[in-house]
Amino acid sequence: xxxxxxxxxxxxxxxxxxxxxxxxxxxxxxxxxxxxxxxxxxxxxxxxxxxxxxxxxxxxxxxxxxxxxxxxxxxxxxxxxxxxxxxxxxxxxxxxxxxxxxxxxxxxxxxxxxxxxxxxxxxxxxxxxxxxxxxx
Amino acid sequence: xxxxxxxxxxxxxxxxxxxxxxxxxxxxxxxxxxxxxxxxxxxxxxxxxxxxxxxxxxxxxxxxxxxxxxxxxxxxxxxxxxxxxxxxxxxxxxxxxxxxxxxxxxxxxxxxxxxxxxxxxxxxxxxxxxxxxxxxxxxxxxxxxxxxxxxxxxxxxxxxxxxxxxxxxxxxxxxxxxxxxxxxxxxxxxxxxxxxxxxxxxxxxxxxxxxxxxxxxxxxxxxxxxxxxxxxxxxxxxxxxxxxxxxxxxxxxxxxxxxxxxxxxxxxxxxxxxxxxxxxxxxxxxxxxxxxxxxxxxxxxxxxxxxxxxxxxxxxxxxxxxxxxxxxxxxxxxxxxxxxxxxxxxxxxxxxxxxxxxxxxxxxxxxxxxxxxxxxxxxxxxxxxxxxxxxxxxxxxxxxxxxxxxxxxxxxxxxxxxxxxxxxxxxxxxxxxxxxxxxxxxxxxxxxxxxxxxxxxxxxxxxxxxxxxxxxxxxxxxxxxxxxxxxxxxxxxxxxxxxxxxxxxxxxxxxxxxxxxxxxxxxxxxxxxxxxxxxxxxxxxxxxxxxxxxxxxxxxxxxxxxxxxxxxxxxxxxxxxxxxxxxxxxxx
Numbered sequence: 270x271x272x273x274x275x276x277x278x279x280x281x282x283x284x285x286x287x288x289x290x291x292x293x294x295x296x297x298x299x300x301x302x303x304x305x306x307x308x309x310x311x312x313x314x315x316x317x318x319x320x321x322x323x324x325x326x327x328x329x330x331x332x333x334x335x336x337x338x339x340x341x342x343x344x345x346x347x348x349x350x351x352x353x354x355x356x357x358x359x360x361x362x363x364x365x366x367x368x369x370x371x372x373x374x375x376x377x378x379x380x381x382x383x384x385x386x387x388x389x390x391x392x393x394x395x396x397x398x399x400x401x402x403x404x405x
Numbered sequence: 406x407x408x409x410x411x412x413x414x415x416x417x418x419x420x421x422x423x424x425x426x427x428x429x430x431x432x433x434x435x436x437x438x439x440x441x442x443x444x445x446x447x448x449x450x451x452x453x454x455x456x457x458x459x460x461x462x463x464x465x466x467x468x469x470x471x472x473x474x475x476x477x478x479x480x481x482x483x484x485x486x487x488x489x490x491x492x493x494x495x496x497x498x499x500x501x502x503x504x505x506x507x508x509x510x511x512x513x514x515x516x517x518x519x520x521x522x523x524x525x526x527x528x529x530x531x532x533x534x535x536x537x538x539x540x541x542x543x544x545x546x547x548x549x550x551x552x553x554x555x556x557x558x559x560x561x562x563x564x565x566x567x568x569x570x571x572x573x574x575x576x577x578x579x580x581x582x583x584x585x586x587x588x589x590x591x592x593x594x595x596x597x598x599x600x601x602x603x604x605x606x607x608x609x610x611x612x613x614x615x616x617x618x619x620x621x622x623x624x625x626x627x628x629x630x631x632x633x634x635x636x637x638x639x640x641x642x643x644x645x646x647x648x649x650x651x652x653x654x655x656x657x658x659x660x661x662x663x664x665x666x667x668x669x670x671x672x673x674x675x676x677x678x679x680x681x682x683x684x685x686x687x688x689x690x691x692x693x694x695x696x697x698x699x700x701x702x703x704x705x706x707x708x709x710x711x712x713x714x715x716x717x718x719x720x721x722x723x724x725x726x727x728x729x730x731x732x733x734x735x736x737x738x739x740x741x742x743x744x745x746x747x748x749x750x751x752x753x754x755x756x757x758x759x760x761x762x763x764x765x766x767x768x769x770x771x772x773x774x775x776x777x778x779x780x781x782x783x784x785x786x787x788x789x790x791x792x793x794x795x796x797x798x799x800x801x802x803x804x805x806x807x808x809x810x811x812x813x814x815x816x817x818x819x820x821x822x823x824x825x826x827x828x829x830x831x832x833x834x835x836x837x838x839x840x841x842x843x844x845x846x847x848x849x850x851x852x853x854x855x856x857x858x859x860x861x862x863x864x865x866x867x868x869x870x871x872x873x874x875x876x877x878x879x880x881x882x883x884x885x886x887x888x889x890x891x892x893x894x895x896x897x898x899x900x901x902x903x904x905x906x907x908x909x910x911x912x913x914x915x916x917x918x919x920x921x922x923x924x925x926x927x928x929x930x931x932x933x934x935x936x937x938x939x940x941x942x943x944x945x946x947x948x949x950x951x952x953x954x955x956x957x958x959x960x961x962x963x964x965x966x967x968x969x970x971x972x973x974x975x976x977x978x979x980x981x982x983x984x985x986x987x988x989x990x991x992x993x
Contacts, residue, residue: 280640282565283549287640287992288682291881292888294993306993309642311561333549334807334918338564365806365915383772383805384901386892 274398275303276326277319279310281340281360284333289361293328296387302394312339316346319356325398331362337371344376357397361385414862415697415748416855422747428487432480440480465896466726467769468887470685472849478841486844491739495834498746501739501847502835503793504758509831513541515796516821517594517762521546521570522808523919524926525581528571532586534811540818542796543626544594545582546570547606553641554602556974557926561642567922569808573606574930574972579613588619593626594762598677599635600654601645603628604959605976607657608967611665627669627718627762630657633695636871636989638677645980646987647872653959653980655702660960662713669718671699672762679722680768682884685729686850689737690857691867691876692719693744697858698867700749710749714756723789724766725781731837732846734761734792740851763789764798770805774900774910778802783820790824791837797821807916874990881992930972937970945969946979953983
């Protein structure tokens with residue numbers, strides 16, 4: 270039996286804006302995924318939660334400017350704990366276009382900026398999870 | 406807590422106290438009956454069937470009220486309007502037309518653009534730039550660690566120092582931030598957001614002024630000091646309980662009222678609540694019900710209404726439905742007057758003023774074709790001025806990407822200056838007063854705001870319904886629905902889900918944060934911890950903790966902490982230890 274996709278969602282660091290991540294949490298849940306929203310957390314805490322929960326996807330939200338500094342730290346944590354090649358890493362939020370490219374280069378599997386729809390996010394997650402399962 | 410819950414709702418109190426004496430409708434019955442007859446004839450003879458059927462249409466706009474609109478408004482839409490009771494003259498009750506007789510002829514709206522990024526030096530330079538270009542007020546925004554009350558060297562702050570605002574750890578940083586700025590001349594809005602943070606950062610500001618030799622009675626400006634921001638709108642790692650937060654809000658008010666007489670000690674904040682994703686009506690209902698509960702608490706502590714009420718300030722978010730925004734400002738001005746006069750028996754007219762700052766809607770900005778955001782913000786700003794606001798911030802077009810560049814920030818200031826100097830709209834007070842449409846919409850909005858105030862009061866009041874998550878639920882329900890309307894195209898956003906261009910527009914310049922701020926700030930903090938009198942620091946923090954636990958007004962104690970060079974994180978730790986940690990209700 271195919272298991273439900275399990276997603277850890279977090280606000281990255283101290284960012285105060287949570288409407289986006291709450292909206293996404295609801296959309297993923299409505300699409301049948303298992304969602305664990307851990308609130309504000311640092312990269313180390315997020316990676317630990319992902320291991321404990323045996324998550325397929327980590328999604329972080331950043332509208333506060335720390336997307337590159339904390340985002341890179343999260344990728345490093347994921348690599349160090351050996352889950353980078355089986356867990357999908359996503360970031361959503363407000364950032365300049367070139368930073369979006371940079372986040373993909375450092376190791377995020379996809380990024381979502383304002384304008385992304387629930388359907389976009391659900392489809393991307395399903396495709397990426399399938400990709401990781403096949404290559405793993 | 407001395408607040409006694411009123412048995413009756415605000416609506417009931419207003420109904421009992423506003424005498425239903427003889428109203429003098431503006432339109433005489435004879436004229437109205439002729440107008441009605443001609444209206445019916447016009448409907449039959451001239452209006453198409455399709456328009457008759459769809460006579461009422463509900464605009465679908467960003468964070469709108471969902472109030473249906475008729476195709477045409479006439480005197481029949483305002484049959485009972487009594488000029489004196491419902492509109493009156495500006496500067497007089499019921500203040501619908503404005504709080505001053507001459508409005509912008511007497512005093513321009515204050516052009517107060519938010520500023521904050523990087524180190525205190527960086528933000529000081531940007532503030533000087535804005536003042537040099539004609540800004541008439543300051544509006545300081547703090548970085549994420551500062552706003553969430555952690556020091557720059559706290560592990561939680563890693564990678565975030567100087568982002569989204571300026572980093573402040575102690576009074577020494579406050580001194581750099583305001584260096585060479587004439588604090589006895591320019592008014593300063595200090596965006597402290599939370600009551601807890603107001604009790605931490607505002608003392609640093611006051612001690613800075615004290616050390617510069619500026620008497621506190623010459624300082625003018627505002628803090629936010631609003632529980633809504635700390636317990637409802639915010640996402641953060643640690644929260645103190647709502648009851649304690651509300652108590653700090655009132656402690657701050659008490660102290661500031663007595664000691665910094667020209668300072669606006671609370672800014673009842675609808676703005677961030679609406680940005681979080683709530684309707685035009687809920688934004689105002691929540692802010693007003695918080696204002697009502699705050700007044701109840703302060704009068705319960707023995708303060709005379711008129712000795713506190715005249716420094717209440719409000720902060721609104723004009724969004725995209727142009728006439729709704731104008732009507733809303735007029736409606737809330739009339740409603741707050743009624744609340745202060747009839748619920749709290751205020752005698753001083755100033756106590757009944759709904760004075761406000763407005764900021765154009767950040768969430769209405771989109772990344773696609775960012776230059777369109779200039780137009781959005783300009784219309785929103787125009788609505789704010791037509792609605793009679795006292796001060797204004799216009800969002801910059803690049804804020805869907807980052808904090809604004811200097812060029813974009815200047816364009817926002819220029820938008821304000823063009824409204825003020827080129828359009829002529831500031832020459833006439835309340836130019837839309839008397840419009841059949843605007844007056845009908847004003848009355849409708851006032852009624853709906855009062856309905857929602859009553860709902861919250863029936864749930865047990867503001868603090869209680871925050872504790873239990875009822876307001877949280879209302880908001881998440883609303884914004885989930887709004888997102889659905891955007892995704893299915895019902896809510897049209899030009900360049901995004903309507904008229905989307907096939908061509909990628911040229912990239913705009915996007916702000917980059919200055920390098921090295923975190924390192925520099927950590928070094929500064931390490932030096933401070935070394936050179937200050939740490940025995941004095943410990944004593945000041947311990948006295949603050951005692952005051953928290955014993956129910957004494959905490960503000961004088963946090964002032965002593967600021968004088969002793971305590972840091973922001975140290976004060977927040979005292980609050981957490983004294984009050985404990987509250988887990989907010991889940992919002993999904």
